[in-house]
Amino acid sequence: MKYAIVFGGMSYEHEISIVSAIALKDVLKSDLLFIFCDADREFYLIPVAKMKSKLFSSGEYRKETKLTLKNGGFYQKALLKEKQLDFDVAINLVHGGDGEDGKFAALFTFFGIPFIGPRVEASVLSFNKLYTKWYAREYGIDVLDYEVLHKGEYSVKTPCPFIIKPLRLGSSIGVSIVKEESELEYALDVAYEFDDAVLIEPFVEGVKEYNLAGCKAETFLFSIVEEPHKEEFLDFDKKYLDFSRTKQVLAADISEELKKRLHEAFKKIYNTHFEGALIRCDFFVIDDKIYLNEINPIPGSYANYLFEDFTSVVNQLAAHLPKERRIPVDYTYIHSIQKAKGK
């Protein structure tokens, strides 16, 4: 299986995506192409040997082969005719905007490129934290209470301490914990820098957090359950490091029964909306009850470090991508009108 890893994008997580792609280069044991989408949304084919962060930060990538995305795939200029890039499946590795908000899903679907990643609906559901709440509740998964504020609003009903998150952003960017009222205004202003709307949720001290990644191929393929380290919670630099992780971590020390319940919760969230994607669900457990915190439809470096055999999981997923429903257009209606008109 030959993969084209698409990364970059106009996103607050543009740099994270580069780090993530470099990590994937080492852990995905397959034939790989790297396609960089720069902040101006131009595409470049990056030779594997040049996949180092400096190529991008220096702007040197602009010397590489430029690509055009259109019907059927990515194309590069050639002497007589454009040449189509040869790969089997694209991997959407654009974190945050462009990648996780549905734009890349739409591009790949529209232009007929098979891809690993969330489809348009699934992207929108997981990118907007308010929609994630609606979605989880519909499918019987608990979520924390919440309120949504819009730019210019500063009056919060949730009692302190609470957490403020931009409505449509990942990787802890713009997130604050407000412990007393005096911190509120500044925290809101920070979040409003990144989005016109913010989500507010009670902050539960010492809450148990469990992350579980997985996907559906012939059956569900699950990662180990990880208990993330608490100090990472709000530290953007540490989160960044998260995206470059390539070493497998230890499974959380939890009962088989809880593990099974986390698997069941994951299945309810995944199925069938997230088909085609390898996602990570971040759960809270409070008083033995499971709550969905967030869905990461494109986790950092695809959460490779949570899987025993990451390459095999990706290969199985790539062989079970959802097919777009082909719609026949046969002009029945127009023909019948023309017939009625005697044309």
Next chain:
Amino acid sequence: MKYAIVFGGMSYEHEISIVSAIALKDVLKSDLLFIFCDADREFYLIPVAKMKSKLFSSGEYRKETKLTLKNGGFYQKALLKEKQLDFDVAINLVHGGDGEDGKFAALFTFFGIPFIGPRVEASVLSFNKLYTKWYAREYGIDVLDYEVLHKGEYSVKTPCPFIIKPLRLGSSIGVSIVKEESELEYALDVAYEFDDAVLIEPFVEGVKEYNLAGCKAETFLFSIVEEPHKEEFLDFDKKYLDFSRTKQVLAADISEELKKRLHEAFKKIYNTHFEGALIRCDFFVIDDKIYLNEINPIPGSYANYLFEDFTSVVNQLAAHLPKERRIPVDYTYIHSIQKAKGK
């Protein structure tokens, strides 16, 4: 203002979109370009004088100038360099799939083309009737009770009579009213032809229906309130005709108070998610209570027949399109890592 009307698409409503575009040609008094997206998702520039349904049903459109959609706009081949098509604002007139499911919104946004039509999130919210329910309830607008069934499921809790709709389709395609249990299986099979999931709602005999179109420019611009004719309800051919309507209709005979309440309900639904779009909201009124039935984010021929001065409304909307948030990418993080490593 010069508009590029984009129509067609791989959609069950492909033909409707053609009819809709032909209607718009006559009522939108402005400089117009017509860009056809065929069922294979190739783009063609159609001369205004050739905008007749037969050009498409005969396949003759393939002789017209082919266009490429990419960064900045639509391009046509020229001798030395590609030539960019010159227009100010695109109008998304692709009904149903591709147009209303978020794909075209994503394409226009990604490639930096200003456009009239719903953005990605708004498309997904209105295209999936289940999401519309969540959305309306969140913003305090009543909706009818519902249940969702998935392909292979035939057991319905809602008592007869009820209405079955494919979850993600407009224009009454695949819709049935089930009056007694014996009709259920066939009606579900019809709906499953078009989607893997269906929405079931109680069918309220003789319900009052009111349609209201509008958009937000400097302020909200509303159409008249229309009371659609009941016999059109399930008749696909008549619905088709709806898309070619160009003659202004009479306003419904309702109280000023009800009109005001419909306006308020519209505003709650529109603001701010649907900015950039001219939408039509279809409401029910039952026991003096307003219910949202559906949001049409790209109504047939843009519901021109409901406006007194349609061209002026479109021009005002075009001058108040939402701007995409530009995200600065400055490689701060990668620079800081490189510095730490002494590179």
